[in-house]
Amino acid sequence: MSAHRGPRLVLLGKQGAGKGTQAERLAAHFRMQHLSTGQLFRDSAAAGVPAGLEAKEYMDRGELVPDKIVVAVVAERFANPAEVDPGFVLDGFPRTENQAIELDGILGERGLDVVVDIDVPREVVLDRLAARNREDDTEDGIRRRLELYESETKPLVDFYRERRLLVTIDGVGEEDDVHRRVLAAIDARFDPLRADSA
Numbered sequence: 001m002s003a004h005r006g007p008r009l010v011l012l013g014k015q016g017a018g019k020g021t022q023a024e025r026l027a028a029h030f031r032m033q034h035l036s037t038g039q040l041f042r043d044s045a046a047a048g049v050p051a052g053l054e055a056k057e058y059m060d061r062g063e064l065v066p067d068k069i070v071v072a073v074v075a076e077r078f079a080n081p082a083e084v085d086p087g088f089v090l091d092g093f094p095r096t097e098n099q100a101i102e103l104d105g106i107l108g109e110r111g112l113d114v115v116v117d118i119d120v121p122r123e124v125v126l127d128r129l130a131a132r133n134r135e136d137d138t139e140d141g142i143r144r145r146l147e148l149y150e151s152e153t154k155p156l157v158d159f160y161r162e163r164r165l166l167v168t169i170d171g172v173g174e175e176d177d178v179h180r181r182v183l184a185a186i187d188a189r190f191d192p193l194r195a196d197s198a
Contacts, residue, residue, distance in 0.1 A: 006030030006087025007190040008110070010094065010103075012156055013118035015145045016125030016132070017171045018178060022118065023091040025179050026186075032087035040073055041065065062144030064095055064152060071102045078106050095153045100160070114189045115160040116182055118171035122146060 011019040027034035044052020055065045074093055078084050094100040129142045160166040167185040171178055
């Protein structure tokens with residue numbers, strides 16, 4: 001009998017859309033890894049790792065971390081089969097079309113199963129981020145990240161739609177309600193039997 005394999009997921013959405021919360025719940029539900037690049041960078045910075053410190057500088061300015069740094073971190077993590085074979089949910093990567101193409105190369109033949117876009121209006125995420133009180137959530141930083149999302153990350157919606165991987169979920173409402181929507185969308189697309197035979 002083949003080992004458990006959960007879906008290979010990417011979560012997209014503006015900062016404050018609830019990606020991290022939903023990623024954690026999905027990881028628990030499917031018994032798989034939650035790979036948050038933001039947390040990886042923060043952990044590296046806290047440990048004094050140069051690349052992590054450099055990444056944190058970009059994050060503190062509300063800017064995207066350069067592709068070269070991000071891709072290297074993800075490729076290193078994915079080099080360990082134990083991290084990815086049970087399935088995974090990526091939160092914070094890819095953020096650009098170039099990163100998405102790099103991810104295709106890292107994953108190889110099987111690739112992704114589903115890309116979930118958690119759609120939340122700008123005014124709602126501004127309220128959520130303002131209430132979060134994280135060190136890098138200054139008003140200028142928040143607005144800069146939302147501007148970068150529109151210019152750099154939003155094109156990924158079209159990129160994955162063209163590849164028939166994208167599902168868009170209404171991210172407004174109670175956390176449990178959003179989670180049920182996300183699970184229903186994944187269940188409609190992901191076939192565990194196909195994944196086990198891959």
